[in-house]
Amino acid sequence: xxxxxxANPARFLRIARVVAPVAGWIAFAALLAGAAFGLVLSPxxxxxxxxxxxxxxHVPSAWLALQTYVAMAIAAAVALVWKHPLADLFVKAAAPVxxxxxxxxxxxxSFWGRPTWGAWWVWDARLTSMLVLFFLYVGYIxxxxxxxxxxxxxxxxxxxxxxxxxxxxxxxxxxxWWNTLHQPASVFRLGGPTIAAEMLWPLGLMVVGFTxxxxxxxxxxxxxxxxxxxxxxxxxxxxx
Amino acid sequence: xxxxxxxxxxxxLAMTGLGVATALVLAAFQDELVFFYSPTDIAANxxxxxxxxxxxxxxxxxxxxxxxDGVTLFRVTDGVAGRPGRTVAVTYRGALPDLxxxxxxxxxxxxxxxxxxxxxxxxxxxxxxxxxxxEIARSMRQADGEQQHATGTLAK
Numbered sequence: 001x002x003x004x005x006x007a008n009p010a011r012f013l014r015i016a017r018v019v020a021p022v023a024g025w026i027a028f029a030a031l032l033a034g035a036a037f038g039l040v041l042s043p044x045x046x047x048x049x050x051x052x053x054x055x056x057x058h059v060p061s062a063w064l065a066l067q068t069y070v071a072m073a074i075a076a077a078v079a080l081v082w083k084h085p086l087a088d089l090f091v092k093a094a095a096p097v098x099x100x101x102x103x104x105x106x107x108x109x110s111f112w113g114r115p116t117w118g119a120w121w122v123w124d125a126r127l128t129s130m131l132v133l134f135f136l137y138v139g140y141i142x143x144x145x146x147x148x149x150x151x152x153x154x155x156x157x158x159x160x161x162x163x164x165x166x167x168x169x170x171x172x173x174x175x176x177w178w179n180t181l182h183q184p185a186s187v188f189r190l191g192g193p194t195i196a197a198e199m200l201w202p203l204g205l206m207v208v209g210f211t212x213x214x215x216x217x218x219x220x221x222x223x224x225x226x227x228x229x230x231x232x233x234x235x236x237x238x239x240x
Numbered sequence: 241x242x243x244x245x246x247x248x249x250x251x252x253l254a255m256t257g258l259g260v261a262t263a264l265v266l267a268a269f270q271d272e273l274v275f276f277y278s279p280t281d282i283a284a285n286x287x288x289x290x291x292x293x294x295x296x297x298x299x300x301x302x303x304x305x306x307x308x309d310g311v312t313l314f315r316v317t318d319g320v321a322g323r324p325g326r327t328v329a330v331t332y333r334g335a336l337p338d339l340x341x342x343x344x345x346x347x348x349x350x351x352x353x354x355x356x357x358x359x360x361x362x363x364x365x366x367x368x369x370x371x372x373x374x375e376i377a378r379s380m381r382q383a384d385g386e387q388q389h390a391t392g393t394l395a396k
Contacts, residue, residue, distance in 0.1 A: 043373030043374070043375075044373065044374065045371050045372065045373070045374075046372055046373065046374040046376070046377035046378075047339060047341075047344070047367055048339065048367065048371075052371060055371070077251060080247065080251060081244060081247045081248045081251055082244060115337075115338060116337070116338070116339050116365060116367055117337060117339070117364045117365050117366065117367075118336075118337030118338075118339075118340075118362075118363065118364050118365055119362075119364055122275070122364065123275075124275035125273050125274075125275065162251070162254075162255065163258060165255075166258055166259065166262040170262075170266070177266075177273075178270075178273045178274045178275065179274050179275055179276055179278070179296060180275050181275055181276075181347055181364055181366055183366065183367055183368055183369045184368075184369045185369060186369040186370070186371060189369070194368075194369050194370040194371070195370075195371040195372070196371060196372035196373055196376055198373065199371050199372070199373075
């Protein structure tokens with residue numbers, strides 16, 4: 001009865017075995033080059049001088065924190081409506097990665113805020129909504145693991161992820177809707193980026209690196225989960 | 241209607257409701273969600289003297305005075321180049337953040353005194369969304385004749 005559920009995961013495993021190592025190597029190369037150019041070879045900023053290098057970690061982690069959440073919400077919708085077996089697993093596999101990106105964004109932002117703004121933390125709309133995003137990730141991890149019945153835990157977590165999606169546009173547009181201490185967007189804005197080209201492309205390299213890292217780690221986590229399930233099913237079905 | 245279809249419509253309905261509810265809540269709390277008030281907001285709303293508020297805007301060019309006893313006087317303006325705005329005079333005692341500069345953004349935490357002066361307890365520097373190497377900034381300043389350049393596209 002459950003057999004059709006493994007049809008897609010089997011195909012996924014075949015694809016993942018190709019995609020994961022490719023993504024892993026792209027991540028390694030892009031992060032290495034991005035770090036070299038971003039942290040050492042790129043020019044300092046005219047206002048912030050060397051402090052601007054925190055951007056090369058802060059901005060990619062912030063973007064990936066948001067993108068991971070959007071991907072999780074789409075997967076959660078697919079899981080809820082179409083009951084696709086991989087969608088649930090994807091949400092579970094991506095959550096700790098997204099939480100990690102969000103934490104990295106908050107911590108690096110704090111280290112950046114102290115020398116530039118003069119404060120480790122302020123309760124403006126951008127920072128607060130990003131902290132809420134972190135709580136959403138952590139909340140999902142806690143809630144989905146809080147039930148004895150795995151299925152019920154996943155269903156509750158799915159609903160939480162879908163509800164929390166309202167925070168994503170708030171994070172993105174907080175700097176435009178309200179006045180905040182955080183400056184407005186520099187890259188994805190009307191009229192083009194306001195970052196000089198020699199700073200923008202190391203940033204692009206870091207974004208490629210972070211994204212490839214995400215693909216790699218989620219593939220590995222999904223593979224592990226699927227193989228664990230297969231193993232458990234085989235142990236339960238084996239006689240004796 | 242299949243069960244999948246029904247679940248899809250339920251989800252869409254729930255998400256729409258959630259979105260509308262969030263938009264209404266955010267609109268209702270609009271005034272509480274801002275991090276600071278501009279000099280124009282303060283002139284319009286006249287917050288009670290002694291109430292803790294944040295004042296934000298640009299440090300007016302040529303307004304910074306550093307007194308020998310560690311007190312800094314400056315004016316915060318919400319005027320942009322070519323369009324004068326309102327200003328509020330600020331008094332602050334203490335160390336200033338590195339990015340505190342004339343013509344740059346600033347947020348001051350403190351209270352209004354009776355005479356319309358702002359007594360700041362904390363000064364936060366606010367920087368804009370432009371990033372560039374010092375050489376480019378220098379050549380842009382020269383090209384603009386020492387004028388603040390308008391925000392534009394730097395990267396092609």
